[in-house]
Amino acid sequence: MSVPIIHHPAFDAQFDASHRFPMSKFSRLAEILVEDGIVSAGGFHVPTPASPEWLRLAHDPLYVDQVLSRTVPAAIEKAIGFAVDEKVALRSRCATGGTVLTAKLALAEGLACNTAGGSHHAGRNGGAGFSVFNDVAVAAAGLLAEGDVGRILVVDCDVHQGDGTARIFAGEPRVFTLSLHGAKNYPAVKAQSDWDVALPDGTGDAAYLAALWAALHTAFDIARPELVFYNAGVDPHGDDRLGRLSLTDQGLAERDRTVIGFFRDRAVPVAAVIGGGYSRDIEALARRHTIVHRVAGEFA
Incomplete structure (x- = not known):
């Protein structure tokens, strides 16, 4: 059985190629997965947009209504990094719905991967850092509210701290947030x-993987999760514009293999999202994002 992979055409809000957020990577990522036979033609699981009710479990209702009506204040749009127009609002709901579906499929089958998600800078009262809705927080809050799980661990390996997720779940004992x-x-x-693991510039593969292994043991022992959300951001890569941790493609693959394998060995379902990646080379960037999907296939 293949690992479920989630995609929606609306993940790509079709920004101009000169925009500093590489929006077209989402379309190219999906194309590569089909071209390389990782997903069959028509084989993606297609999510529905996240419902306002689920969005309000992690975000202030006023902010949710502002996004849905495309009336987000200019100050919040500035913090996000782009205007929240109709395409962005739909993209944000679909990406969040994608993470919800990823989590539900992971609970059913043990492992599932989104082709978007990881918008971890969005907080309860507004978006920031290219993040409109915090998809992992929405999915986690919804699953808890519906009683699908009782304990959740967020393993965030994006190069940027998962600050929005940490703040949303501060004081929530059922969600443990780990950020490298x-x-x-x-x-x-x-x-x-x-649990925060703050790494110096130029860390490199070996030191990164050692820190990751120790952190996974610590987080698992404390959290004892029934579900793991894994943010597999590729921006720690040495060629990423915003990275600085100097990981290689092989290092990213071993990172993904370490995280997924650690929890599958312990029979804990894993829902993976792609997180950040900011290379100007869309082809190289999209292929880098496919690493987590390729590695996940090893656990099918």
Whole structure:
């Protein structure tokens, strides 16, 4: 049986190629997965847009209504990094719905992967850092509210701290947030995750993987999760514009293999999202994002 992979055409809000957020990577990522036979033609699981009710479990109702009506204040749009127009609002709901579906399929089958998600800078009262809705937080809050799980672990390996997720779940004992990130990278003011591992610039594969292995043991022993959300951001890569941790393609693959294998060995379902990646070379970037889907296939 193949690992379920989730995609929706609306994940790509079709920004101009000159925009600093590489929006077209989402379409190219899906194309590569089909071209390389990782997903059969028509084989993607297609999500429905996240419902307003689920969005309001992680975000202030006023902010949710502003996104849905495309009336987000200019100050919040500036913090996000782009205007929240009709395509962006739909993309944000579909990407969040994609993570909800990814989590539900992971619970059913043990492992599932989104082709978007990981918008971890969005907080309860607004978006930030290219993040409109915090898809992992929405999915986690919804699953808890419906009683599908009782304990959740978020393993965030994006190069940027998962500050929005940490703040949304501060004081929520059922969600444990683990973040491995660049110490000197965005955001300038860090949140307090349940477990933070702040790494120096130029860390490299070996030191990164050693820190990851130790952190997974610590987080698992404390959280004892029934479900793991894994943010497999590729921006720690040495060629990423915003990275600085100097990981290689092989290092990213071993990172993904380590995280997924750690939890599958312990029979804990894993829902993976792609997180950040900011190379100007869309082809190279999209292929880098497919690493997690390829590695996940090893566990089918």
